[in-house]
Amino acid sequence: MTAGWGFPDFDDHEAVHLFTDPASGLRAVIAVHSTALGPAAGGVRFWHYADPREAIVDALRLSRGMSFKNAMAALPMGGGKGVVLADRPGATISDDQLKAFGRAVESLAGRYVTAEDVGMSEARMKVIAGETRHVSGLPVGEGAAGGDPGPYTAMGVYLGVRAAAKRALGTDDMKGVRVALQGVGSVGGGTARLLAKDGAVLTLADVDTTRAEALAAELGAATIATEAVLAADVDIVSPNALGAILTERSIAALRAKAVAGGANNQLAVREDGRRLHERGILYAPDYVINAGGIINVGLEYLGQGDEAEVKARIARIPARLVEVWDESERTGAPASDVADSIAKRLIGR
Numbered sequence: 001m002t003a004g005w006g007f008p009d010f011d012d013h014e015a016v017h018l019f020t021d022p023a024s025g026l027r028a029v030i031a032v033h034s035t036a037l038g039p040a041a042g043g044v045r046f047w048h049y050a051d052p053r054e055a056i057v058d059a060l061r062l063s064r065g066m067s068f069k070n071a072m073a074a075l076p077m078g079g080g081k082g083v084v085l086a087d088r089p090g091a092t093i094s095d096d097q098l099k100a101f102g103r104a105v106e107s108l109a110g111r112y113v114t115a116e117d118v119g120m121s122e123a124r125m126k127v128i129a130g131e132t133r134h135v136s137g138l139p140v141g142e143g144a145a146g147g148d149p150g151p152y153t154a155m156g157v158y159l160g161v162r163a164a165a166k167r168a169l170g171t172d173d174m175k176g177v178r179v180a181l182q183g184v185g186s187v188g189g190g191t192a193r194l195l196a197k198d199g200a201v202l203t204l205a206d207v208d209t210t211r212a213e214a215l216a217a218e219l220g221a222a223t224i225a226t227e228a229v230l231a232a233d234v235d236i237v238s239p240n241a242l243g244a245i246l247t248e249r250s251i252a253a254l255r256a257k258a259v260a261g262g263a264n265n266q267l268a269v270r271e272d273g274r275r276l277h278e279r280g281i282l283y284a285p286d287y288v289i290n291a292g293g294i295i296n297v298g299l300e301y302l303g304q305g306d307e308a309e310v311k312a313r314i315a316r317i318p319a320r321l322v323e324v325w326d327e328s329e330r331t332g333a334p335a336s337d338v339a340d341s342i343a344k345r346l347i348g349r
Contacts, residue, residue: 006053009060012349014040015111016056019104024096026084028104029055031063032112033079036347039110039134040080041298042066043117043149044101046093048086059083061243061265066294068343069287072320073313075298078347080112086119093119095127102131110134115149115297118242122148136297145310146300149293152310154190156292156317157262160284161195161238163318164260167325168282169235175199178234180256182206182226183241184215187262187290191240192219205229207241230254239263243286251275260284273336277328285339288320 010016014035019028032040042063049055059081067079084093084101105114105128115137116125122139129135140146165177179195180203181188192202192215202221206212209223216223224232230245231253239245243265251272259266259281266286267273276283292314299305299313324342328335 007056007060009057009064011060011064013060013063016060017104017108018056019101021097021100021104024094024100025087026097026100026104027052028085028101029059029083030104030108030112031056031059031081032108033060033063033081034067034347034349035078035111036349037071038075038077039113040066041070041075041077041113041115041136041294041301042079042081043115043137043293043297044082044084044120044128045117046084046086046119048089048091052085055083055085065264065287067347068340069291069294070298071343071346072288072339073291073295073298073317075295076302077113077294077298082112082114082117084119093124098124098127099131102128102135105134106132108134113301115294115301136301138300140300143307144300145296145304145306147296148186149297150186151190152296152314153187153262153290153293154194155311156295156314157187157191157238157240157260157289158194159315159318160289160321161191161236161260162198163321164236164258164282164284167322168258173198176201177236178203179236179238180205180224180229180232180234181238181240182229182245182261183239183263184212185240187293188238188240189215191238191262192221196221203229203232203234232256236260239266244268246272246276248272248275251279251281254279254281256281258282258284260289262286262290264290267336270336273334276336277334282325283335284321285324285336287343288324288339289317291317 239261
C-alpha cells in the first residue's frame with residue numbers, strides 16, 4: 001500500500017493489516033507505522049465511517065502520529081493504531097467483536113500494543129485482554145501506572161494550555177484568560193475542570209449539547225455551537241474532539257492567539273500548519289500536548305514506574321512545547337513542521 005495506491009497518508013508504514021471475522025462481524029484495521037524505538041503502541045477506536053477507506057486513512061494518520069508522540073514523550077515505543085469499524089452510527093461493539101480484535105492483536109506477536117481510544121473503555125479493554133497480553137490501559141490499583149488514559153491526557157493538555165498562555169499572552173495566571181474548548185468528553189471535560197479551578201473564562205462546545213450544558217452549569221461556563229467554536233472571540237482555542245478541524249477556512253476565521261488541545265490530527269493537511277504560522281497563531285502540536293495518556297498506559301505496559309512517575313513525565317510536556325516553539329521562532333518554520341522534524345530525528349527517519 002503506497003501513496004500511489006491512493007493513500008497519500010501512507011508514510012513508509014511497516015505494515016497495514018486488514019482483519020475480518022465473519023462470525024462476530026468484526027472489520028478492523030491495524031496500522032504499524034514504526035517499531036524503531038520499540039513495539040508500536042497506540043489505542044484502538046470504534047467508529048463509523050461512511051466509506052471503509054476512511055478508516056484506513058484514519059489508521060494511517062493516527063499511527064504515524066503515535067510514532068511521533070511516543071518519540072517526543074521519550075517512550076521506548078513505536079507507533080501504531082487500531083480502528084474497528086462500526087456498521088452504523090451509534091452502534092455498540094459486541095464482546096465477540098472485542099475478542100476477535102484481541103486475537104488480531106495477538107496474531108501480530110507483540111509488534112502492536114493496543115489501548116483505549118474513542119468508543120472504548122476499561123471494561124472493553126479487559127475483554128480484549130482475555131485474548132492477548134499486548135494490551136494496556138487496564139484497571140489498576142491506587143498509585144499504579146495504567147487505567148483510563150483520559151484523565152492523564154487532560155492533565156497534559158491543561159499544562160500545555162498554560163504553556164501556550166505564557167508564550168502567546170505573556171501570563172502565568174490563567175485567571176480571566178478566555179478559552180474555548182471543542183469537545184468536553186473525558187479529555188476536554190477534564191481539561192475544562194482544571195482550567196476552571198485556575199479562574200479561566202470558559203466557552204464549551206460539544207456535539208452532545210446536553211453534556212456541554214451540564215458541564216457549563218457545573219463550572220459557570222458559557223456554551224457555543226460546535227460549528228462556531230473555532231471562530232469564538234477568545235484567547236485560546238482548545239480542540240478536544242476528532243481531528244482535521246484546522247482547515248484553510250477555519251484557520252482564516254480564528255480569532256484566538258493560540259490553538260492548544262488534545263484532539264489527534266488537528267491539521268487537515270500539512271499546509272495548515274504553515275497557515276497558522278503565517279497568521280501568527282501559536283500552535284501546540286497535538287501529539288506533543290496530548291501525550292499524557294500514552295505516557296500512562298505505556299509505562300503500565302513496560303512496567304516502568306508508578307503514577308508518580310507518570311505525572312513527573314507529563315510535567316515535562318510544557319518544556320517539549322517550548323523546545324518546539326523556540327526552534328520555530330529561531331528558524332521561521334511552522335511549529336508543526338519543527339515537531340515533525342524533531343520526532344523524525346528521534347526515530348531515525
